[in-house]
Amino acid sequence: MPGSASGPAIQTENLTKEYPYGFLHLKKKTSLEGLTLQVETGEVFGFLGPNGAGKSTTIKLLMGLIFPTRGHARLLGKPTTDVAMHRDIGYLPEQPYFYDYLTAAEVLDYFAKFFDFTAHERRERVQRMLQKVGLETAGKIQLRKYSKGMLQRVGLAQAILHDPPLVILDEPMSGLDPVGRREVRDIILELKRAGKTILFSTHILPDAEMLCDRVGVLVGGKLQGVGAPGDLVGIKAQEVEILFTLAPTAQAHAPKNDHAPLLAKAARIGERFRLQVKEEELYAALEQLRGASAKILSVSQIKPSLEEYFMHLVAADRAQAAAVEVSGK
Ligand SMILES: Nc1ncnc2c1ncn2[C@@H]1O[C@H](COP(=O)(O)OP(=O)(O)OP(=O)(O)O)[C@@H](O)[C@H]1O
Numbered sequence: 494m495p496g497s498a499s500g501p502a503i504q505t506e507n508l509t510k511e512y513p514y515g516f517l518h519l520k521k522k523t524s525l526e527g528l529t530l531q532v533e534t535g536e537v538f539g540f541l542g543p544n545g546a547g548k549s550t551t552i553k554l555l556m557g558l559i560f561p562t563r564g565h566a567r568l569l570g571k572p573t574t575d576v577a578m579h580r581d582i583g584y585l586p587e588q589p590y591f592y593d594y595l596t597a598a599e600v601l602d603y604f605a606k607f608f609d610f611t612a613h614e615r616r617e618r619v620q621r622m623l624q625k626v627g628l629e630t631a632g633k634i635q636l637r638k639y640s641k642g643m644l645q646r647v648g649l650a651q652a653i654l655h656d657p658p659l660v661i662l663d664e665p666m667s668g669l670d671p672v673g674r675r676e677v678r679d680i681i682l683e684l685k686r687a688g689k690t691i692l693f694s695t696h697i698l699p700d701a702e703m704l705c706d707r708v709g710v711l712v713g714g715k716l717q718g719v720g721a722p723g724d725l726v727g728i729k730a731q732e733v734e735i736l737f738t739l740a741p742t743a744q745a746h747a748p749k750n751d752h753a754p755l756l757a758k759a760a761r762i763g764e765r766f767r768l769q770v771k772e773e774e775l776y777a778a779l780e781q782l783r784g785a786s787a788k789i790l791s792v793s794q795i796k797p798s799l800e801e802y803f804m805h806l807v808a809a810d811r812a813q814a815a816a817v818e819v820s821g822k
Pocket residue numbers: 512522523524542543544545546547548549550551587
């Protein structure tokens with residue numbers, strides 16, 4: 494029965510995709526290199542990575558749309574080549590395309606015909622899906638009049654139409670405004686509450702941070718980090734933010750004061766100053782602020798964001814790539 498699969502929902506081992514190119518196809522571009530990953534049943538897993546990282550390649554391999562050069566993947570315990578298993582999967586491709594002159598209701602009705610629903614069930618289900626993605630009033634309008642965000646929602650409705658236990662979404666928030674993103678987030682959370690497993694790729698890191706039990710960061714075709722967002726950001730050193738004001742007389746001297754080197758790093762924001770220091774520099778900074786007769790408004794810990802962790806991995810990969818290029822010359 495769909496949804497009752499025990500064990501991991503997605504399992505990949507050494508999954509690799511190379512594209513040959515150039516003269517006699519002698520060169521090869523590795524879009525995905527040795528991906529070994531497990532997504533548990535009921536998990537929301539976010540796949541993060543910069544452009545060209547290999548996110549869509551991975552998703553297409555999982556969907557059986559392209560075939561691995563090496564390695565293998567299993568979905569719901571079955572190999573990706575098992576055609577019947579794909580009925581239990583919902584898939585939103587990156588930039589889905591639907592025929593312009595159909596209405597959303599017609600498109601969804603067409604996709605519903607791939608499943609064993611009666612005509613009545615189909616009608617009822619299509620209406621429910623249109624409502625779920627906020628298109629109930631637009632369902633009778635042709636898609637050529639839809640905005641990008643509305644088309645994305647049609648794609649999402651198509652992906653979850655048949656109530657699949659595993660949902661794979663390639664950039665579900667792309668092209669959506671903050672309201673649309675919120676709606677997609679709510680749909681993903683509702684799917685999670687219903688016990689579904691969701692894997693989605695995204696560039697929108699706060700959304701991933703808010704939704705995902707775990708995220709995987711893919712850079713240059715390689716999985717560079719995987720874990721709960723909270724655990725990943727904890728890896729980075731903590732910093733502290735101090736907000737303060739200075740008496741007008743002290744302001745003229747503060748940035749140039751040699752006895753207060755930390756204070757010189759403070760940035761002015763209107764009437765206030767903001768100083769960011771490492772945790773171990775906090776007492777020295779407070780001492781310097783006391784010396785300058787500063788009035789301290791707040792001291793708070795800066796929680797490193799998933800974005801910082803992500804940027805750190807991307808920068809490390811680029812530095813490594815540059816080093817290889819230089820040593821190769
Ligand atoms: N059919 C193909 N032939 C050759 N190279 C390909 C092919 N498909 C993808 N690639 C390359 O593989 C790499 C990974 O592409 P992929 O589409 O998986 O990235 P992505 O992480 O989804 O990026 P984006 O965030 O832009 O969607 C890219 O360098 C891309 O140019």
